[in-house]
Amino acid sequence: MVSQNISIENTRQWYRTAPVTAFPADGGGCVKIGERQIAVFHFKATGEWYACQNMCPHKAQMILARGLIGDCQGEPKVACPFHKKTFSLKTGQNLNGEEYAIETYPVRVEDGFVYIAL
Amino acid sequence: MTNIVVVGNGMAGFKFCEKLLARTEGIATDGGRFSLTVFGEEPRPAYDRVHLSAYFSGTPADELTLAPAGWYADHGIRLFTGECVVQIDRDARTVTTHSGRCVPYDVLVMATGSAPFVPSVPGIHKDGIFVYRTIEDLEAITNWGRQATRAAVIGGGLLGLEAAKAALDMGLETHVVEFAPRLMPRQLDSAGAGILKAKMEAIGVSIHLSKNTTHFEGYDRVAGLRFADDTVLDADMVIISAGIKPRDELARKIGLAIGPRGGIVVNDAMQTSDPAIYAVGECALHGGMIYGLVAPAYEMADVVASAIAKHADLESERAAGPTKLFTGFDMSTKLKLIGVDVASFGDPFCETTKHRSLVWEDRLNGIYKRVNISEDGKYLLGGILVGEAEAYNMLLQTCKNRILLPPTPEDLLLPARKGEGTAAGAGVMSLPDEALICSCEGISKGDICSSITEKELGDVAAIKKCTKAGTGCGGCVPMLGDLLTETLKAQGKIVRKVLCEHFDHTRQELYDLVRINEEETFDEVLAHYGKGHGCEVCKPAVASILASVHNDLIARHSVIQDTNDRYLANIQRGGTYSVVPRVAGGEITPDRLIALGQVAQKYNLYCKITGGQRIDLFGARVDQLPMIWEELIEAGFESGHAYGKALRTVKSCVGSTWCRFGVQDSVGFAIEIENRYKGLRAPHKLKSAVSGCVRECAEAQSKDFGIIATEKGWNLYVCGNGGAKPQHAQLLASDIDRETCIRYIDRFLMFYIKTAEPLARTATWLNKLEGGMGYLRSVVIDDVLGLNEQFEQEMQRLVDAYQCEWKSVVESDDLRSEYRHFINTSDPDPTLAFVEERGQKRPAGW
Ligand code: SRM
Ligand SMILES: Cc1cc2nc3c(=O)[nH]c(=O)nc-3n(C[C@H](O)[C@H](O)[C@H](O)COP(=O)(O)OP(=O)(O)OC[C@H]3O[C@@H](n4cnc5c(N)ncnc54)[C@H](O)[C@@H]3O)c2cc1C
Ligand code: SF4
Numbered sequence: 001m002v003s004q005n006i007s008i009e010n011t012r013q014w015y016r017t018a019p020v021t022a023f024p025a026d027g028g029g030c031v032k033i034g035e036r037q038i039a040v041f042h043f044k045a046t047g048e049w050y051a052c053q054n055m056c057p058h059k060a061q062m063i064l065a066r067g068l069i070g071d072c073q074g075e076p077k078v079a080c081p082f083h084k085k086t087f088s089l090k091t092g093q094n095l096n097g098e099e100y101a102i103e104t105y106p107v108r109v110e111d112g113f114v115y116i117a118l
Numbered sequence: 119m120t121n122i123v124v125v126g127n128g129m130a131g132f133k134f135c136e137k138l139l140a141r142t143e144g145i146a147t148d149g150g151r152f153s154l155t156v157f158g159e160e161p162r163p164a165y166d167r168v169h170l171s172a173y174f175s176g177t178p179a180d181e182l183t184l185a186p187a188g189w190y191a192d193h194g195i196r197l198f199t200g201e202c203v204v205q206i207d208r209d210a211r212t213v214t215t216h217s218g219r220c221v222p223y224d225v226l227v228m229a230t231g232s233a234p235f236v237p238s239v240p241g242i243h244k245d246g247i248f249v250y251r252t253i254e255d256l257e258a259i260t261n262w263g264r265q266a267t268r269a270a271v272i273g274g275g276l277l278g279l280e281a282a283k284a285a286l287d288m289g290l291e292t293h294v295v296e297f298a299p300r301l302m303p304r305q306l307d308s309a310g311a312g313i314l315k316a317k318m319e320a321i322g323v324s325i326h327l328s329k330n331t332t333h334f335e336g337y338d339r340v341a342g343l344r345f346a347d348d349t350v351l352d353a354d355m356v357i358i359s360a361g362i363k364p365r366d367e368l369a370r371k372i373g374l375a376i377g378p379r380g381g382i383v384v385n386d387a388m389q390t391s392d393p394a395i396y397a398v399g400e401c402a403l404h405g406g407m408i409y410g411l412v413a414p415a416y417e418m419a420d421v422v423a424s425a426i427a428k429h430a431d432l433e434s435e436r437a438a439g440p441t442k443l444f445t446g447f448d449m450s451t452k453l454k455l456i457g458v459d460v461a462s463f464g465d466p467f468c469e470t471t472k473h474r475s476l477v478w479e480d481r482l483n484g485i486y487k488r489v490n491i492s493e494d495g496k497y498l499l500g501g502i503l504v505g506e507a508e509a510y511n512m513l514l515q516t517c518k519n520r521i522l523l524p525p526t527p528e529d530l531l532l533p534a535r536k537g538e539g540t541a542a543g544a545g546v547m548s549l550p551d552e553a554l555i556c557s558c559e560g561i562s563k564g565d566i567c568s569s570i571t572e573k574e575l576g577d578v579a580a581i582k583k584c585t586k587a588g589t590g591c592g593g594c595v596p597m598l599g600d601l602l603t604e605t606l607k608a609q610g611k612i613v614r615k616v617l618c619e620h621f622d623h624t625r626q627e628l629y630d631l632v633r634i635n636e637e638e639t640f641d642e643v644l645a646h647y648g649k650g651h652g653c654e655v656c657k658p659a660v661a662s663i664l665a666s667v668h669n670d671l672i673a674r675h676s677v678i679q680d681t682n683d684r685y686l687a688n689i690q691r692g693g694t695y696s697v698v699p700r701v702a703g704g705e706i707t708p709d710r711l712i713a714l715g716q717v718a719q720k721y722n723l724y725c726k727i728t729g730g731q732r733i734d735l736f737g738a739r740v741d742q743l744p745m746i747w748e749e750l751i752e753a754g755f756e757s758g759h760a761y762g763k764a765l766r767t768v769k770s771c772v773g774s775t776w777c778r779f780g781v782q783d784s785v786g787f788a789i790e791i792e793n794r795y796k797g798l799r800a801p802h803k804l805k806s807a808v809s810g811c812v813r814e815c816a817e818a819q820s821k822d823f824g825i826i827a828t829e830k831g832w833n834l835y836v837c838g839n840g841g842a843k844p845q846h847a848q849l850l851a852s853d854i855d856r857e858t859c860i861r862y863i864d865r866f867l868m869f870y871i872k873t874a875e876p877l878a879r880t881a882t883w884l885n886k887l888e889g890g891m892g893y894l895r896s897v898v899i900d901d902v903l904g905l906n907e908q909f910e911q912e913m914q915r916l917v918d919a920y921q922c923e924w925k926s927v928v929e930s931d932d933l934r935s936e937y938r939h940f941i942n943t944s945d946p947d948p949t950l951a952f953v954e955e956r957g958q959k960r961p962a963g964w
């Protein structure tokens with residue numbers, strides 16, 4: 001039986017990654033969780049954190065954490081360093097009108113540590 | 119309900135759907151008045167075949183898609199890809215596909231396109247022989263090309279040359295074999311074709327004319343071509359591009375009228391011999407012609423959409439009007455992508471019309487232009503352009519719209535006078551409103567200008583999105599830019615190239631603001647002049663401005679830099695980086711060479727001599743970079759800024775130190791210049807060279823600033839460029855001494871740095887500079903702006919602030935700690951993969 005409203009807590013597991021101070025402000029960093037590579041971004045001005053897959057789906061490169069971040073009409077985004085494809089950090093949607101998208105994950109900051117739910 | 123079925127989901131089939139939706143706006147959705155079903159034999163939805171070759175330069179297949187599968191679904195179109203229609207029952211009005219699916223139709227549209235014509239030469243089925251039409255063909259060519267060395271393209275027409283360029287770009291020795299005695303026989307006369315041949319040979323493609331292939335050599339794989347004259351050309355890959363053959367097999371089977379040499383016969387309404395069946399695109403034979411171009415195919419699609427909408431009573435009010443007819447189409451073309459400009463328009467040969475031809479031929483620079491003018495000298499009838507085709511759009515418009523020629527028509531032929539204020543842009547405004555600007559989409563100047571005004575469009579991307587102009591072959595895009603600028607100007611609006619949505623300022627304005635108010639970080643600049651969080655466009659642009667103003671260490675601004683500047687190295691496929699130490703002037707001691715070799719060996723780096731007279735070490739992991747730099751610095755090296763929008767190299771020839779012709783010490787001067795400007799940040803990269811005499815072995819005239827020794831001193835050239843759009847540098851001053859030369863360069867560079875748009879090289883900047891070279895000379899030499907003293911002081915400050923960026927990282931634990939792949943472990947990226955090639959490593963494929 002699957003209930004109607006599945007909360008994140010029920011289906012995902014939170015992982016403690018690294019202290020807040022290890023991540024660059026207004027930039028990205030990559031964390032390894034098991035065999036997975038997750039890109040984590042910190043928008044200092046608004047205090048928002050986002051996480052997504054590190055692999056850029058365009059050419060399957062493990063690179064998104066090294067991308068520039070910013071916003072497009074208020075939507076937080078990351079631009080892949082290789083060919084500047086951009087993705088929404090909220091929905092993972094491709095902002096160039098192409099079909100491929102990325103996975104995004106919830107982030108939580110607690111006791112000075114960054115947690116990610118996979 | 120009217121059932122409309124389309125056979126073929128190529129460019130014409132897709133355009134038909136789009137045009138039909140446009141003509142039936144509002145009706146499509148209002149309760150089942152018609153249904154639209156599309157069958158496409160290819161595995162993916164229709165894509166942009168015209169730009170197929172872009173696949174070779176890395177554009178992925180899905181970027182060529184005209185509309186994603188979701189688009190069809192969203193508009194209620196049933197799309198079946200990977201389904202080939204194999205039977206049509208004209209009495210029962212049904213179509214059946216190879217999988218047995220059967221659909222009824224009231225109207226049928228054949229859009230089956232064409233297939234490459236493959237001559238039945240013995241041996242044609244050997245492995246390694248390809249055609250060039252679909253994404254699958256290109257995939258097969260790419261795979262085979264990896265282990266091939268010599269490619270032969272059969273066919274020296276438009277497509278053949280495009281295929282040849284692709285083979286060349288794959289790194290293959292490339293040959294073109296043409297049956298006719300000249301290249302592009304349908305578009306060029308023999309003089310023009312001769313120039314094209316020379317140009318193709320200069321970029322490395324061998325051309326074989328009047329060659330009739332009679333046999334393919336080789337056992338199961340192709341090994342060569344044997345010709346009728348019994349000569350043989352060795353080749354381990356062959357691309358056939360010998361023309362097209364309309365795909366009329368299905369139409370033939372069901373008894374539609376077919377032309378004597380193939381093609382489904384249609385009337386002006388694009389109806390076949392069965393009035394319920396239409397044909398569009400390359401399968402249709404109209405007036406005895408198969409049009410092998412996309413613009414007429416789109417026009418045909420619109421004609422059919424108009425007819426069907428009208429007859430089935432589906433036409434929306436907006437689209438109402440007389441039924442459209444197809445009455446032939448202009449075959450003007452501009453060849454793209456091959457690295458040589460070629461165009462022909464109107465009637466290029468005028469074999470049957472009385473006319474006068476004017477010809478301009480410049481064999482040295484490989485330029486041939488011919489225009490045909492009516493006998494009374496009033497109208498342009500057609501022409502040919504080889505080597506320089508910038509005037510194509512204007513000439514085509516002049517020809518199509520029968521615009522009265524000026525009394526001196528030879529002006530049409532003179533080489534474009536770059537930057538001297540010839541208002542190519544203003545020229546578009548003299549066109550009548552009906553002038554067709556985008557012939558692919560059939561959009562006139564009037565349509566574009568009124569959209570710009572009414573919908574307040576502010577850039578070319580918006581024009582493309584709103585009007586669809588420029589979305590076909592793309593040839594009219596430069597004209598769209600000109601129309602935009604001129605329309606806005608006419609409205610009294612100043613056209614400002616603002617950075618992006620976050621800054622309502624041009625780069626020049628922002629540069630001045632930062633210099634006056636002395637902001638030091640991106641956050642300050644954003645807070646004072648911008649909004650939002652910034653983006654991948656404005657962050658590097660502001661980073662470059664901050665660096666040009668303060669020459670502060672860019673590593674301190676790492677998160678606003680493009681990855682190359684962030685890691686002070688160039689990123690490669692796979693995510694490793696390359697390391698290029700500075701080798702000023704290209705002069706290097708044996709000890710340093712050995713040191714470089716040792717570092718490369720220790721870290722297993724791929725080595726290559728660059729085109730900039732230095733050595734590139736590829737394949738370093740991000741965590742290895744600081745260690746590699748540390749060892750290089752120990753051996754006396756510093757950063758070569760190969761990653762930066764900064765000074766790259768100053769090449770030199772040996773000059774008077776060794777060369778029997780040298781008149782000055784070019785090496786010494788190159789080293790002085792390179793050390794002076796190293797680390798200087800600019801809107802784009804800067805390159806320079808110094809030659810020791812007029813023989814110009816250092817290629818100084820292709821550089822942003824280049825210096826050539828004379829008996830009396832030095833000649834200074836500026837604003838040259840290699841790269842995608844080469845341009846010769848122009849003489850700024852002659853016979854000057856070293857000090858004057860450096861002063862002029864200081865002024866020139868500061869003026870450029872202050873006023874150029876982001877990512878504009880000096881050549882592009884000069885082309886847009888009002889007043890061109892004359893004005894530049896008056897600024898740099900005559901000081902008309904009165905800023906030269908300031909320019910020189912500012913430059914001196916930047917020179918004094920230089921520090922080696924690698925060294926700063928190596929010496930700071932803080933900065934060093936940023937060089938790792940993971941934040942939470944020191945493991946390197948486990949997905950990195952290399953393969954061996956010619957005794958060194960390289961990254962595995964994408
Ligand atoms: C290594 C080298 C090729 C080689 O193996 O010889 C090279 C490699 C790259 N070139 Fe180049 N160019 C190299 C000489 C040239 C030259 C020849 C020259 O400088 O004499 C040219 C034409 C001359 C010119 O620039 O005017 C050249 C025109 C370009 C362009 C086109 C520039 C333009 O204005 O059209 C780009 C693209 C860009 O910069 O936007 C480019 C960009 C690149 C980049 C940086 C692409 C990138 O952003 O990653 C390549 C980096 C490879 C890497 O991973 O390290 N490279 N490139 C050469 C390095 C020279 C050096 O020592 O620094
Ligand atoms: C490399 C290349 C470069 C080109 N460059 C230019 C250029 O610069 N300028 C220009 O104007 N034109 C250019 N062209 C030509 C242009 O692409 C064509 O004119 C255009 O694609 C024609 O459209 P079409 O729909 O008639 O044919 P296509 O695009 O070929 O579409 C026909 C489709 O129908 C499908 N089909 C056929 N039979 C069936 C069946 N029985 N059932 C189901 N599906 C079927 C085919 O698989 C195909 O997908 C170029 C073409 C190539 C190959
Ligand atoms: S440019 Fe002159 S000095 Fe330099 S190598 Fe050539 S001939 Fe010698």
Ligand code: FES
Nearest residue numbers: 056058059080083
């Ligand atoms: S690999 Fe990310 S944009 Fe191409």
